[in-house]
Amino acid sequence: MRPYIAVLSANFRMMLQYRAAAFAGAVTQVFWGLIRVMVFEAFYRSSSLVHPMGLDEVVDYVWLGQAMLLLTTFGPDPHIREMIRSGNVAYELTRPTDLYGFWYVRCLAARIAPVILRAVPQLLIAGLFFGLRAPASPASGAAWIASTLAAMLLSAAFGAVISITLLWTISGEGASRFLPAVSWLLSGNIIPLPLFPEWAQGVLNVLPFRGLADTPFRIYMGHIGPGEALLPILHQVVWAAAFVLFGRWLLARAMRRVVVQGG
Amino acid sequence: MARLVRLYMHYAGISIRSQMQYRASFAMAATGHLVVTGFDFAALAVLFRRFGSLVEWSLHEVAVLYGITHVAFALAEAFARGFDVFPAMVRDGSFDRLLLRPLSTAFQVAASEIQLMRIGRLTQGLAVLGWALATGGFSLGLAHWLLVPLAILGGACLFSGLFVLSGVLSFWTIETLEVVNTVTYGGVEATQYPLSIYRPWFRHLFTFVVPLACVNFLPGAALMGMPERAGAPEWCLWLAPFAGVLFLLASLQVWRVGVRHYTSTGS
Numbered sequence: 358m359r360p361y362i363a364v365l366s367a368n369f370r371m372m373l374q375y376r377a378a379a380f381a382g383a384v385t386q387v388f389w390g391l392i393r394v395m396v397f398e399a400f401y402r403s404s405s406l407v408h409p410m411g412l413d414e415v416v417d418y419v420w421l422g423q424a425m426l427l428l429t430t431f432g433p434d435p436h437i438r439e440m441i442r443s444g445n446v447a448y449e450l451t452r453p454t455d456l457y458g459f460w461y462v463r464c465l466a467a468r469i470a471p472v473i474l475r476a477v478p479q480l481l482i483a484g485l486f487f488g489l490r491a492p493a494s495p496a497s498g499a500a501w502i503a504s505t506l507a508a509m510l511l512s513a514a515f516g517a518v519i520s521i522t523l524l525w526t527i528s529g530e531g532a533s534r535f536l537p538a539v540s541w542l543l544s545g546n547i548i549p550l551p552l553f554p555e556w557a558q559g560v561l562n563v564l565p566f567r568g569l570a571d572t573p574f575r576i577y578m579g580h581i582g583p584g585e586a587l588l589p590i591l592h593q594v595v596w597a598a599a600f601v602l603f604g605r606w607l608l609a610r611a612m613r614r615v616v617v618q619g620g
Numbered sequence: 621m622a623r624l625v626r627l628y629m630h631y632a633g634i635s636i637r638s639q640m641q642y643r644a645s646f647a648m649a650a651t652g653h654l655v656v657t658g659f660d661f662a663a664l665a666v667l668f669r670r671f672g673s674l675v676e677w678s679l680h681e682v683a684v685l686y687g688i689t690h691v692a693f694a695l696a697e698a699f700a701r702g703f704d705v706f707p708a709m710v711r712d713g714s715f716d717r718l719l720l721r722p723l724s725t726a727f728q729v730a731a732s733e734i735q736l737m738r739i740g741r742l743t744q745g746l747a748v749l750g751w752a753l754a755t756g757g758f759s760l761g762l763a764h765w766l767l768v769p770l771a772i773l774g775g776a777c778l779f780s781g782l783f784v785l786s787g788v789l790s791f792w793t794i795e796t797l798e799v800v801n802t803v804t805y806g807g808v809e810a811t812q813y814p815l816s817i818y819r820p821w822f823r824h825l826f827t828f829v830v831p832l833a834c835v836n837f838l839p840g841a842a843l844m845g846m847p848e849r850a851g852a853p854e855w856c857l858w859l860a861p862f863a864g865v866l867f868l869l870a871s872l873q874v875w876r877v878g879v880r881h882y883t884s885t886g887s
Contacts, residue, residue, distance in 0.1 A: 385801055388802040388806050392806065400667060400670075535652055538656040
């Protein structure tokens with residue numbers, strides 16, 4: 358366990374060096390959030406029908422989405438990408454730790470640190486000035502934290518799979534361009550998932566993407582009550598476990614055929 | 621002038637040939653761009669399906685504004701992208717080399733990188749715009765058809781001006797300021813929708829400080845035959861796109877001031 362904790366804390370300390378950049382990023386995202394909030398306000402002004410989600414809830418959803426944005430943008434881990442490009446990945450094989458576990462923790466650290474750094478100032482600003490409400494109840498708040506942790510596990514598992522595919526493709530252009538677009542749309546980051554047409558709901562509920570954003574957000578605002586939260590969180594954990602197993606299998610296959618360039 | 625054009629073509633040729641060395645990667649990046657922006661419009665359609673209209677605007681009407689903005693931005697990204705990577709030139713001192721050549725620095729920076737990859741966004745923007753104009757049931761005269769390229773040109777100039785200004789900042793800060801993205805990328809995001817839906821301070825920001833309204837919302841309203849929605853006299857709407865050209869010219873003046881203040885970072 359010790360080496361994993363070391364990786365986690367080293368990554369944390371490295372990320373903390375970029376506080377100014379994180380703050381600038383937070384300001385930019387608040388501006389984006391404002392645009393999105395105003396657009397939704399206008400859409401809600403245009404229609405008197407009852408929608409599956411009220412405007413207040415959509416506003417919460419948008420702000421949480423901006424704060425947690427980095428959970429849904431999984432490119433490959435930059436360090437692993439560099440190692441694979443340069444061939445230094447060979448050193449990784451000599452370490453006396455489980456390689457997948459090591460990479461997974463790396464991906465996890467690369468998610469948690471920047472998300473927390475960006476989310477805290479944004480949630481504060483949005484809460485104080487721009488209409489983000491507190492969690493629906495203490496129980497909702499607790500369930501939200503649990504679900505956010507599960508979202509991080511899922512996001513890291515997904516990121517690890519993408520990093521591992523670099524062992525085949527090296528450049529990673531393909532996956533890293535398409536996947537963020539897919540996951541933004543299907544996780545609810547562009548439009549809250551409950552606003553999608555009825556026929557799409559079944560599919561969206563099964564796919565893993567909602568676990569990255571939609572599930573924790575709706576738990577936060579009580580759209581999914583704390584009593585019903587168990588099953589959605591289980592959905593996140595099961596998908597995370599599935600991606601971990603898949604990543605492990607993929608890495609084991611890659612290692613059987615790895616050829617390290619000399620020099 | 622002819623010499624400048626020839627030189628520009630030469631620069632462009634080099635840039636394009638270097639990008640074509642990685643054909644597969646280029647194709648992937650361009651398609652990726654197309655898919656990403658395509659999802660973006662799909663999301664807009666989902667919202668219209670749910671809400672019916674955006675205040676008084678229909679999907680077709682919003683699609684016209686959306687198309688104009690994206691085409692204009694894609695052009696600016698393709699031709700003024702050099703200013704976006706310019707801070708790196710200041711940081712490593714390679715800008716010094718440009719100063720030695722008997723050519724305007726703005727020209728050299730602009731010509732240093734022509735991005736073909738943006739063809740994805742361009743295609744998608746043109747498709748959305750074409751679809752909206754063809755099926756939206758607008759009655760378009762010749763003047764209206766001329767207003768379309770004029771608005772796009774004005775928009776491309778304005779976004780280019782913003783790239784120039786963000787490049788100028790690097791004369792003083794050496795770091796890229798992510799905050800500038802709020803008006804460039806944020807501007808694209810905001811002007812996809814009619815500006816009249818936003819709060820007053822936000823409308824004023826994008827009308828009087830960064831005049832994006834002049835190249836998109838105002839001519840768009842005239843184009844679709846609904847000048848009353850713009851809240852300005854009609855002749856104003858037709859002339860508005862020229863604000864983009866003026867903005868670019870002003871930005872280039874600021875660029876000159878910046879160059880005069882430039883001190884090299886050293887070796």
